[in-house]
Amino acid sequence: MEHDRCSVHECDSDVIARGMCWKHYQRHRRHGSAETAHRRFDETHECRYCGTKDPEDFYASYKGICKTCRKVRRIQRLQRVSRKAA
Numbered sequence: 001m002e003h004d005r006c007s008v009h010e011c012d013s014d015v016i017a018r019g020m021c022w023k024h025y026q027r028h029r030r031h032g033s034a035e036t037a038h039r040r041f042d043e044t045h046e047c048r049y050c051g052t053k054d055p056e057d058f059y060a061s062y063k064g065i066c067k068t069c070r071k072v073r074r075i076q077r078l079q080r081v082s083r084k085a086a
């Protein structure tokens with residue numbers, strides 16, 4: 001019996017769920033679309049918070065946020081938490 005192929009365009013990996021391969025299924029769950037898997041995230045190195053283009057400290061794994069903004073956001077979150085606790 002032949003394996004089903006991933007339904008995503010130009011992808012011929014084996015299907016694991018919902019007619020998609022593992023990679024595209026994960027992508028689909030996270031982004032609601034499997035097709036974005038073919039678009040490389042680092043096409044635009046731009047922080048979505050401060051708009052800095054190609055920051056040296058850009059963290060691709062943190063969904064388009066530069067290190068500076070990440071630090072600021074973490075501090076803001078900590079402040080919110082401590083205020084709630086007080």
Ligand SMILES: [Zn+2]
Nearest residue numbers: 006011021024
């Ligand atoms: Zn696929």
Ligand SMILES: [Zn+2]
Nearest residue numbers: 047050066069
């Ligand atoms: Zn930033």
